[in-house]
Amino acid sequence: xxxxxxxxxxxxxxxxxxxxxxxxxxxxxxxxxxxxxxxxxxxxxxxxxxxxxx
Numbered sequence: 045x046x047x048x049x050x051x052x053x054x055x056x057x058x059x060x061x062x063x064x065x066x067x068x069x070x071x072x073x074x075x076x077x078x079x080x081x082x083x084x085x086x087x088x089x090x091x092x093x094x095x096x097x098x
Contacts, residue, residue, distance in 0.1 A: 046087060050095055054087035 057064050063083070070076045073089040080087060 047091065047095055049080075049085045050087045052093055053080045053087070054096075055084065055087075056083060 045062075049064050066079055067076055070079060073092050075094055077087065077089050080092075
């Protein structure tokens with residue numbers, strides 16, 4: 045559940061249009077975290093919310 049895992053996942057999303065489409069279609073933060081986990085990245089919904097706010 046770390047910021048570095050989130051950062052790595054977001055970089056992967058930016059580089060992969062298919063993955064970006066999956067994340068964009070996610071129903072909620074928990075769904076995004078589940079996608080990240082399936083890609084080998086572990087972070088909590090709270091971490092995602094905290095660091096993905098603009």
